Amino acid sequence: MEQKKVTLRIDNHSITVPDGTTILEAAQEIGINIPTLCHIDLKGMCINNHPASCRICVVEVEGRRNLAPSCATKCMDGMVVHTSNLRVMNARKVVAELIFSDHPNECLTCPKSGDCELQSLAKRFNICEMPFAGGELSLRKREVTASIVRNMDKCIFCRRCETVCNDVQTVGALGAVRRGFNTTIAPAFDKNLSESECTYCGQCVAVCPVGALTERDNTNKLIDDLADPDKVVIVQTAPAVRVALGEEFGYPAGTIVTGKMVYALRELGFDYVFDTDFAADLTIMEEGAELLDRLTRYLDGDRSVCLPILTSCCPAWVNFFEHQFPDLLDIPSTARSPQQMFGSIAKSYWAEKVGIPREKIVVVSVMPCLAKKYECDRDEFKVKGNPDVDYSISTRELATLIKRANIGFRLLPDSDFDQPLGDSTGAGVIFGTTGGVMEAALRSVYEIYTGSKLNKVDFQQVRGLEGIRRATIDLNGFDLKVGIAHGLGNARHLLNDIRLGINDYHVIEIMACPGGCIGGGGQPLHHGDVDIIYARQRALYREDASKPLRKSHENPFIQSLYEEYLSKPLSQKAHALLHTHYFNKSID
Amino acid sequence: MADIKIACTVIAQVKSICDKYGNDPGELINILHETQHLLGYLPEDVQRVIARKLNIPVSKVYGVVTFYTFFTMSPKGKHPISVCLGTACYVRGSEKLLEEFKRVLGIDVGETTPDGKFSLDCLRCVGACGLAPVVMVGEKVYGRLQPESVKKIIEELE
Known part of the structure; x- marks a missing residue:
């Protein structure tokens, strides 16, 4: 009709x-x-x-x-x-x-x-004076967490944060409290966000129209560190940053500015400019090996094996299942996120290689994400109190720094990442979009499992922006069933099914933010324009397609990292440096 | 806000109230009503139990509890005192009565004395305007009160 x-x-x-x-x-x-x-x-x-x-x-x-x-x-x-x-x-x-x-x-x-x-x-509206004075309430909550800063005096009660937190992410940390002039948006019992189920996904910050919800600023700390001659300051940049940073300098959404970004980071004074994409390739090695290990044991009849295996690169997603699904802690991969793998390798393998003591190195990450700020602060990612990643800045903060340092971004030439931790394949690049980790994993898992070369590396069936997607991949006669969810509400659907035992997935990728990291809470603000997110996604696939190597296990620097240092995926050393464990954080 | 751990038996009762309403989130207000009737107030732990039973975020339960002035999170005293601030009582001086109750008991509106004997609240009209100003203590109505009689009432109740 x-x-x-x-x-x-x-x-x-x-x-x-x-x-x-x-x-x-x-x-x-x-x-x-x-x-x-x-x-x-x-x-x-x-x-x-x-x-x-x-x-x-x-x-x-x-x-x-x-x-x-x-x-x-x-x-x-x-x-x-x-x-x-x-x-x-x-x-x-x-x-x-x-x-x-x-x-x-x-x-x-x-x-x-x-x-x-x-x-x-x-x-x-050409408002040049404030005709209505008084009545202003300035007793509302201020809170600074590792990721998110709340200044509720500035809240205008648009309820956007409440909608994303409850309806989209189903986290339910924020809600309207009291009524009339005393209304505020707060966690239950007016507690701090840090005492609530908040995952620090930052989607509330991404939609807040005013300054009520902002990010924890680390730029001043970074400027101090860059000026300190005793410190070696190195940086890693997440895949989704390079396709969004340009927006802050007037480029259309989806412009790839990788080369200019690297140049700008050197101008800012970083001693080495590395790439989280390298660690993304490393993640595929570990997560892929874990998948294959669980899968082969399962196929050999071992029913104690937990399947599906869930990705664990997204720190907000990790927080979500630690809070809300503590009974499923043994299902996600134990692989650390690329940010943390990078920090761990930088302060061990690389530090030993260049002969700089761990304490002198400051590892900074540029992330499209606010949960990453919290993630580097987690105790299990510290060695004797010294964090693997010292702190994280968002895409927005990097733009601010570049402007503050008088760098004419649009006029910059392109530059390449430093080696060895700056080299990556196309598989690492697409980590920044929903479906990307899955596709990257499939490229390697297919070749390692079947022993035969993959003719076409594009897995179109896992791409897209639908909230939950599923596909069956033929691994030489074995049907690998994969699922993908982005947005924590969609993740909850899949997790509820797993809890009830009604699913037949072997592997599931989950990203907390709608769209994946391209829609992260630390990205330039989209102000409601969804086309910006689509454009960033297309840009990541273009960047992937332009890479000479597109499978993580073919990255020569990853290969030498294993030869020289880790021996093989899931080795004892790899476990110590690249894997983690999860905690029951349920509040009740 | 008193931080009191709730007994298992009470939790079981709250759960059965939720069950009675089919654990339906749409029945939240009725469930809160009945729970408050049972306990006299809605402490944090109880709100968490209800949230879990109805499968909704506890922030939502807390939002409703704080939205309606009827719901309270502090336990009422053995003798809950309510001073009427309706129009008739107000013009006949109930505000002075309220101030006197606050002074004598040493608590503010919405609070309970540390010994748990008295709690103080306001209400709007009990339909006994002819007796204004009116104060209710539990179910009992006191009419035509003067601030001077406040102390006596409290002494009698003690």
């Missing part, structure tokens, strides 16, 4: 849209950008917040007494809508002014300044 259509007029344009379309969506189609604040809709990613609470998007609908919120009002046949007449413009301005009246006037020192949606509205 053909979907019913409705025809209406918006600002003297006639438009026909499918029944159920909101006025906001219809207006967007004809290039009328009604301002919004609380509303966010990442189509295809299931991130949709439409409480219609801010009233910024009001429009006049002829025949209605009150102005209507365009984000929540459906188009109807014959409707006549005005999006910018005097009544609407004045009402919108007053709504914004009322929001400002309960918002600290601290733009100069706010970490969100320049990227704040409320600030942009002030500019857009």
